[in-house]
Amino acid sequence: MPVQFAKQQYYEKRITKSYIIPQDPLFTEQWNLLNTGQVGSEYDGHNLNIEPAWLQGITGCNVTVSIVDDGLDYRHLDIWPNFAPSATYDYADDDFDPLFYRVSHGTSCGGVVGGAHNNLFCGTGIAYESNIGGLRLLPLSGEAMDMQEANALSHAMDIVDIYSSSWGRSDKGTVVEGPRTMGQIALKMEQADYFPQGRNGKGSIYVWANGNGGFLDTCATDGFASSIYTISVGAISATGLPSFFDVECPAKLVTAYVTDQEDDVDIRTTVTGGKCRAAFGGTSAATPMVSGSIALALEAKYSFVVKHGLLPQLSTSPSLTWRDVQYLIAYTANPQLTNGTDTDINGAGLAVSHQYGFGVMDAEAMVTRARHWIHVPPQMQDNVNTVSQSVANPD
Ligand SMILES: [Ca+2]
Ligand SMILES: [Ca+2]
Numbered sequence: 440m441p442v443q444f445a446k447q448q449y450y451e452k453r454i455t456k457s458y459i460i461p462q463d464p465l466f467t468e469q470w471n472l473l474n475t476g477q478v479g480s481e482y483d484g485h486n487l488n489i490e491p492a493w494l495q496g497i498t499g500c501n502v503t504v505s506i507v508d509d510g511l512d513y514r515h516l517d518i519w520p521n522f523a524p525s526a527t528y529d530y531a532d533d534d535f536d537p538l539f540y541r542v543s544h545g546t547s548c549g550g551v552v553g554g555a556h557n558n559l560f561c562g563t564g565i566a567y568e569s570n571i572g573g574l575r576l577l578p579l580s581g582e583a584m585d586m587q588e589a590n591a592l593s594h595a596m597d598i599v600d601i602y603s604s605s606w607g608r609s610d611k612g613t614v615v616e617g618p619r620t621m622g623q624i625a626l627k628m629e630q631a632d633y634f635p636q637g638r639n640g641k642g643s644i645y646v647w648a649n650g651n652g653g654f655l656d657t658c659a660t661d662g663f664a665s666s667i668y669t670i671s672v673g674a675i676s677a678t679g680l681p682s683f684f685d686v687e688c689p690a691k692l693v694t695a696y697v698t699d700q701e702d703d704v705d706i707r708t709t710v711t712g713g714k715c716r717a718a719f720g721g722t723s724a725a726t727p728m729v730s731g732s733i734a735l736a737l738e739a740k741y742s743f744v745v746k747h748g749l750l751p752q753l754s755t756s757p758s759l760t761w762r763d764v765q766y767l768i769a770y771t772a773n774p775q776l777t778n779g780t781d782t783d784i785n786g787a788g789l790a791v792s793h794q795y796g797f798g799v800m801d802a803e804a805m806v807t808r809a810r811h812w813i814h815v816p817p818q819m820q821d822n823v824n825t826v827s828q829s830v831a832n833p834d
Contacts, residue, residue: 463554465562465707465715470677471696471728472565477704482677485776487695487728489565491803492735499566499734501741504552504601506727507591508545511537511573512711515546517554517561518571526572526599530587537573543711545573547719548605550709551727552734561715562707565731565802566738572599577606589621592645593628596637600737603730605648605723607663612655617662626668642761645669646730648722649691651684658688665690670733670765673796674699674725679778681794684721687781691796692765693772695725695732732802733764736809743810762815771805772798 470477474486505526513522529537537545553571554564564571574591576583592602608616618626626645628636637643647669650656658664664671665688673694674682681687682699697720698705705718737759744757759767774782774790776799782792791797 459557461557461563462559463557463561463563464559465717468704469562469707470704471706472563474677478677478698482679485677485679485696485799487565487732487799488773488801488803489732489735492732492739492806495739495803495806497735497739497742497806498556499553499569499731500738501570502566502600502734502737503570503572503598504566504603504727504730504734505572505574505594505599506545506548506552507574507576507602507604508548508606509542509577510539510545510575510711511549511571512540512543512546512709512713513538513573515550515709515711515713516558517564517709517715518546518549520555520558521553521564521567521569521571523570523572523598526570526595527574528591528594529575530591530594531575531578531583537575538711539575539578540711541579543709543716544605544723545575546711547708547716548603548723548727549573550716551706551719551724552603552731554709561709565728566734569731569734569738574602585619585621588618589625592618592622593625593637593643596643597639599643600638601644601646601730601733603646603727604663604669605721605726607648607650608661612652612657612660615660615662617666626666637761638758641758644733644761644764646726646733647671648726649673649688650686651721651723652686653684654687656686658686658690661688664688668761670729670768671796672722672726672729673794674720674722675777675795675799679776681779682721685794686722687793689793691793693729693768693796693798693800694777694794695728695800697721697724729768729800732800732805733768735802736764736767736805739806740809740812759809759812760814760817762818763812766815767805767809767812768800769797771801771808772796773801773804774798
């Protein structure tokens with residue numbers, strides 16, 4: 440055949456499409472996701488180790504996270520692509536529209552979890568292909584009834600995988616409060632000892648802010664953060680030291696990065712009204728970081744089991760249980776990034792402290808370990824009847 444075409448051949452860079460470095464304008468300032476020294480070169484690497492998880496093709500796909508808060512601007516350019524109406528309701532006003540223009544707390548949490556990736560707007564979320572719902576619970580007064588809390592925390596329990604709550608009782612340390620009667624039933628019902636109702640029997644996942652009361656507060660008086668059914672989240676700064684507002688707490692499971700120094704870069708996320716937020720912080724910001732990281736782990740387990748055609752038997756079923764998730768966090772959180780002094784080794788050989796829980800959330804470690812995770816046994820409960828015996832005092 441005669442030569443019909445001739446051209447000098449040369450190499451050009453090509454990349455796989457499973458991960459694209461976000462071109463969103465605020466991404467370079469999202470040091471909590473990828474710290475290249477934005478908050479001081481000495482802190483390079485103090486981040487949630489998210490990028491290696493993305494590089495594995497894990498983005499929170501098919502996982503639903505609902506933000507229980509003061510509303511969600513679902514029309515926002517960074518929220519709308521992932522908005523999940525079925526995981527959404529306004530329990531404060533009893534309607535289907537969770538958008539309330541005068542506040543941004545919930546919208547900012549939503550952006551941390553599932554802000555749209557690479558749409559050239561704001562930053563990017565951690566689980567940027569997860570489904571994001573908004574369960575509006577808190578009106579401007581900040582007051583909610585027991586029934587409203589219970590309804591929000593059990594909304595669409597077969598659809599919502601993770602309920603992310605960056606709120607709770609007062610941080611003064613003098614208020615002893617927690618979920619009331621119906622709220623307690625809702626938390627327990629979805630994760631019941633033997634027959635959990637949430638997530639089609641795997642148990643709903645509740646992620647909870649530990650609070651910002653600093654040394655004045657303790658989670659011992661906080662029935663939300665210290666519940667066995669919640670994953671209690673604390674805050675750590677880029678220095679590896681606890682944030683000044685962080686609350687020491689024996690129930691704390693894990694910490695995530697926020698800002699607590701004047702010169703630091705605040706957490707970048709979304710604001711109600713279609714804007715981008717340049718200043719978000721507190722354990723309110725740390726909590727959705729953990730929710731987003733858990734969403735990555737849920738997808739990793741599911742996609743690994745389905746891809747390899749493993750039978751959905753107990754040990755290999757594609758869904759992590761609520762207890763699996765707590766164990767996974769304990770075994771994969773990174774205590775090496777913390778600089779506190781209050782650390783002990785527990786009976787399982789894990790470093791744990793009242794300042795950091797089991798350490799800083801490590802998304803890559805969690806995703807990697809989730810793939811091969813064997814389910815832990817269901818929660819056990821044993822009641823022991825004590826026998827009292829009267830003994831006569833000797834004369
Ligand atoms: Ca409404
Ligand atoms: Ca974006």
